[in-house]
Amino acid sequence: MKIHTESFIRELLGPGVERRDLEFKAPFTWEKQGPQWLKERTIRAVLALHNTPSGGVILIGVIGHDDRPPDVPGVSARELKSFSNEEAVLAEICGYSTEQITLTIGTGVYRESEVTKSDVVVFEVVGLDELPTICTKAGKEKGTLAPSAIYSRPKLGVPASAPVTPHELEEIVRHGVERRVRWINSLGPLTLDDAGQGREAAARQDFSNEIGELWQD
Amino acid sequence: MARLAPDAQAVLNKIHTRGYWQFNLRPVEFNRDLIRRLATCRELVQTASVLLRGWDCPHVPTNTRNQGIYNMEDHTEAWTDWDLFKEVWQMYKTGQFVYIFGVWNDWMEETDAARRQWYGVPEPGSELDSLEVVLRLTELVLFARRIVESGVIGERIYIRAGILGTAQRMLTLKDPHSMGLLGRYVCKSDNIKLPELQVLRGGTDEDALNTALQWTQLVLEQFQFDEFPADAFREYQKRLVERRL
Numbered sequence: 098m099k100i101h102t103e104s105f106i107r108e109l110l111g112p113g114v115e116r117r118d119l120e121f122k123a124p125f126t127w128e129k130q131g132p133q134w135l136k137e138r139t140i141r142a143v144l145a146l147h148n149t150p151s152g153g154v155i156l157i158g159v160i161g162h163d164d165r166p167p168d169v170p171g172v173s174a175r176e177l178k179s180f181s182n183e184e185a186v187l188a189e190i191c192g193y194s195t196e197q198i199t200l201t202i203g204t205g206v207y208r209e210s211e212v213t214k215s216d217v218v219v220f221e222v223v224g225l226d227e228l229p230t231i232c233t234k235a236g237k238e239k240g241t242l243a244p245s246a247i248y249s250r251p252k253l254g255v256p257a258s259a260p261v262t263p264h265e266l267e268e269i270v271r272h273g274v275e276r277r278v279r280w281i282n283s284l285g286p287l288t289l290d291d292a293g294q295g296r297e298a299a300a301r302q303d304f305s306n307e308i309g310e311l312w313q314d
Numbered sequence: 315m316a317r318l319a320p321d322a323q324a325v326l327n328k329i330h331t332r333g334y335w336q337f338n339l340r341p342v343e344f345n346r347d348l349i350r351r352l353a354t355c356r357e358l359v360q361t362a363s364v365l366l367r368g369w370d371c372p373h374v375p376t377n378t379r380n381q382g383i384y385n386m387e388d389h390t391e392a393w394t395d396w397d398l399f400k401e402v403w404q405m406y407k408t409g410q411f412v413y414i415f416g417v418w419n420d421w422m423e424e425t426d427a428a429r430r431q432w433y434g435v436p437e438p439g440s441e442l443d444s445l446e447v448v449l450r451l452t453e454l455v456l457f458a459r460r461i462v463e464s465g466v467i468g469e470r471i472y473i474r475a476g477i478l479g480t481a482q483r484m485l486t487l488k489d490p491h492s493m494g495l496l497g498r499y500v501c502k503s504d505n506i507k508l509p510e511l512q513v514l515r516g517g518t519d520e521d522a523l524n525t526a527l528q529w530t531q532l533v534l535e536q537f538q539f540d541e542f543p544a545d546a547f548r549e550y551q552k553r554l555v556e557r558r559l
Binding site: 296297299300303304307308311312313314 | 318326336338340342343344402404406408410412414476478505507
């Protein structure tokens with residue numbers, strides 16, 4: 098697991114609120130006996146962050162509140178260990194995703210005071226490439242994951258991982274098109290090989306002969 | 315060698331006596347039987363023809379007096395010699411289209427009295443209306459876009475255009491809502507060639523308008539009109555496509 102610095106964790110938690118690119122999740126274990134709904138809500142957050150242009154971070158071990166700064170109880174040693182098999186975690190998440198998700202799992206320490214510190218789990222999710230990911234199947238818990246849903250996080254308003262609105266859908270489409278155009282442009286001017294150029298030149302001559310002197314050069 | 319029927323040849327000869335436009339559209343590959351039936355050639359032009367200001371571009375005749383449309387061996391041919399409209403076009407089974415038409419300013423003497431009074435009767439070869447340039451080029455590129463969108467002649471086509479007989483012409487702006495052009499902009503070249511461009515299937519009308527605007531700027535440059543007012547000409551295009559001219 099990647100180890101993050103304390104300053105990195107402090108910066109994320111500093112403002113004390115969730116953002117489009119930052120989601121808090123209460124501590125839980127990824128093991129089978131853990132709370133399924135919390136796991137599935139975390140998977141939904143991963144899919145949603147994947148569908149935003151910049152991606153983002155999920156901090157596990159943090160309990161957010163609407164009216165006050167978040168509590169950071171952190172995760173227990175056993176809970177932390179449940180995330181250590183990154184490949185297994187990623188495979189489970191990708192089981193709900195049409196696209197390959199790029200996710201780095203790490204950990205870091207949040208120090209509230211000289212004597213109080215807690216471990217948090219950090220999911221770093223890479224954002225949109227060309228295509229959004231679509232949820233492939235329903236979650237086991239009601240209301241967590243729905244097949245064919247495209248999740249995202251809103252550009253404006255209260256941050257939440259939810260099905261896309263028309264605004265986010267438009268953003269996703271535009272982003273995909275721009276990425277493809279950039280890729281095409283990176284190929285440089287389209288050129289034909291010698292045979293292709295020869296065929297085009299021959300066709301040009303045939304067309305020119307066809308209309309003859311009707312066209313004046 | 316183009317083979318014109320006598321009537322079309324006569325109109326072409328007449329067009330050649332003054333300034334004229336030429337426009338050409340073709341697929342990438344030469345295939346003599348790309349379009350199997352000549353009826354399809356006619357239908358293709360008819361469907362793609364752009365009618366936004368009372369006269370279609372290109373004009374598709376109805377075989378009445380002073381105009382004709384008919385099939386030749388490997389193409390459909392049309393001609394018009396009515397009022398200030400002098401046109402000849404051919405649509406080949408290869409998908410190639412060629413369109414020759416007179417500069418309207420040069421044929422004002424043959425139009426009706428009302429238009430003559432409003433527009434004046436400039437000496438043939440003396441003027442080119444910049445408004446007519448942007449509107450014509452916009453219609454031509456929109457026509458090309460419709461052709462490629464039909465899918466009949468492939469996913470991409472080449473277009474080119476030009477104006478001949480332009481030497482010593484002065485640029486004008488015959489817009490009743492404008493003061494016209496205050497400067498004297500004169501063309502030195504007698505043959506304005508616009509660069510060949512590709513039009514791809516799946517483009518938008520906006521792409522077509524931009525292409526026409528770029529071509530317009532190139533024409534006006536030949537008249538030493540260097541400070542191209544793109545916004546003003548875009549507004550003319552907008553009024554054209556919204557049929558507000």
